[in-house]
Amino acid sequence: MTVLHFNGQEIAMLVGESVLDALLRNQHAVAFGCRAGVCQSCLMQGEAGGIPASAQDGLTAAQKKLGYFLSCRCIPEASSCLQVQSIQQQAARTWAQVLDITPLNAQVYRLRLRCELDYFPGQYVTLWRNETIARSYSIASVKAVDHCMELHIKRMQEGNFSRWACDELVAGDSLQLQGPMGKCFYAGPTEQPLLLAGLGTGLAPLYGIVRDALLQGHRAPIYLFTGASLAERCYLSAELAELARLNPQLHVKTIAQTGYSEWVQQGDIYQTLRDTLPNLQGFKVFLCGADSFVRKMKKQCFLAGASMADIAADAFLPFVTP
Amino acid sequence: MSIFEKIGGAAAVDAAVDIFYRKVLIDDRISHFFDSTDMDSQHAKQKAFLTMAFGGPNAYTGKDMRAAHQHMNLTDEHFNAVAENLVATLQELNVPEDYINEIVAVAVSVKDDVLNR
Ligand code: HEM
Ligand code: FES
Numbered sequence: 001m002t003v004l005h006f007n008g009q010e011i012a013m014l015v016g017e018s019v020l021d022a023l024l025r026n027q028h029a030v031a032f033g034c035r036a037g038v039c040q041s042c043l044m045q046g047e048a049g050g051i052p053a054s055a056q057d058g059l060t061a062a063q064k065k066l067g068y069f070l071s072c073r074c075i076p077e078a079s080s081c082l083q084v085q086s087i088q089q090q091a092a093r094t095w096a097q098v099l100d101i102t103p104l105n106a107q108v109y110r111l112r113l114r115c116e117l118d119y120f121p122g123q124y125v126t127l128w129r130n131e132t133i134a135r136s137y138s139i140a141s142v143k144a145v146d147h148c149m150e151l152h153i154k155r156m157q158e159g160n161f162s163r164w165a166c167d168e169l170v171a172g173d174s175l176q177l178q179g180p181m182g183k184c185f186y187a188g189p190t191e192q193p194l195l196l197a198g199l200g201t202g203l204a205p206l207y208g209i210v211r212d213a214l215l216q217g218h219r220a221p222i223y224l225f226t227g228a229s230l231a232e233r234c235y236l237s238a239e240l241a242e243l244a245r246l247n248p249q250l251h252v253k254t255i256a257q258t259g260y261s262e263w264v265q266q267g268d269i270y271q272t273l274r275d276t277l278p279n280l281q282g283f284k285v286f287l288c289g290a291d292s293f294v295r296k297m298k299k300q301c302f303l304a305g306a307s308m309a310d311i312a313a314d315a316f317l318p319f320v321t322p
Numbered sequence: 323m324s325i326f327e328k329i330g331g332a333a334a335v336d337a338a339v340d341i342f343y344r345k346v347l348i349d350d351r352i353s354h355f356f357d358s359t360d361m362d363s364q365h366a367k368q369k370a371f372l373t374m375a376f377g378g379p380n381a382y383t384g385k386d387m388r389a390a391h392q393h394m395n396l397t398d399e400h401f402n403a404v405a406e407n408l409v410a411t412l413q414e415l416n417v418p419e420d421y422i423n424e425i426v427a428v429a430v431s432v433k434d435d436v437l438n439r
Contacts, residue, residue, distance in 0.1 A: 298361055303347060307340050308365050 002076050005083040020071035033134040036317045037073040039126045041134035043092055044071045046084040093176040099148055100171050104235040108201055109166045113149040121208025125179035135161040138205035142212050152204035184286060184314040186213045195285045197225040197297055202289025205314060209286055214247055224252045227269050231259030238263055281305035291315040325424045326378035329417055335372045338411050343368045345407040352403045375429050387435040396437050405429055
């Protein structure tokens, strides 16, 4: 049997159970979000040695040294004994102030924050509504241009976080934020052709990455494919068209399954990509959006010649609440 | 010098892995074995396969090979498909004929374990 020592208490762990699940099962009010190793809201500290390396994926070298780990990803070896404690979560977070929150279409809101954090456009942060509700969002802004942090929030009817954020946050409010995290960002070289593809708010990180690349003087062609199920769910389409007009190396296609408009064409994003770029050899690829989209696109891009090492993907995972 | 060193060691595996994995994914005889949802972990396993086939350092025993493939009920046809894709990959990379033969010999040496015979 594996025994977990938590803040001075002993807990008998079930086989295959994560530290987070064991704590929740024993009614400890610990914070968590995605339960998939992405948002880092379940960060805890443990004694060195007992923490499996997979529970520290995505953490900084300093955090690993301190024994920090993601409790949702931590399944200790059978018959071991593990000592863990909560950390002062505040130490991992910073405060941000709401500049404004405005709808971009019927579902997606643009939240702009003032905060000190340095980041690469395309990375993501975790926002905290309170001590237990946290959600991750990708960064759409380029600090040097926008002078703020911009996130795109899809308002979900049942969204514990998003409905609150979209309906109740107002300019001047403060909220806590953790990060930045993730490896989906532009790092050159300026001569490598780029493909960026995202559905829905998968556009947010791509909007940051593409403008970052242009700002850094990217010279090779950049192809941005974005879209949604319905034409009216596409957003920033006019802005993207304008960006492409100003930058001849940028090619933008906004594609809806159903409907079209001045900037949106009707079609299938997978097929349109195949027809436009049949050969992706030598391309750097960024894919963002729902898990199913990212998986399908990743395979398609790989088979079209992109190297696995050149495909950066950021799948948005549903945050599960038990 | 081992065949692994002769063809360039880990760099050779890196050069071959994308080509080989792409071939396997579009080969109807065997693609279903490799079409798992997590491409990154499958990609890593292709590297393990190639390192071993190239006679490189690996920690697998015949017993491990048996255990890793047992549940797949593999046949000669599956084995041949993997071998053909391996050879085609090496040819595409202009690996000399004798080296290719040595690499195929390594693969054949674990055939019974892989096919659980
Ligand atoms: C030619 C001789 C072969 C060698 C040397 C070999 C070697 C390996 C190695 C080293 C692994 C990784 C094991 C692990 O670490 O989990 C592996 C996994 C695998 N092999 Fe082979 N293999 C051979 C033939 C085949 C054949 C003929 C097939 C099917 C057509 C096959 C299908 C697989 C699959 C699907 C996995 C991944 C299993 C998983 O996802 O856990 N292999 N093989
Ligand atoms: S990383 Fe553990 S809950 Fe999100």
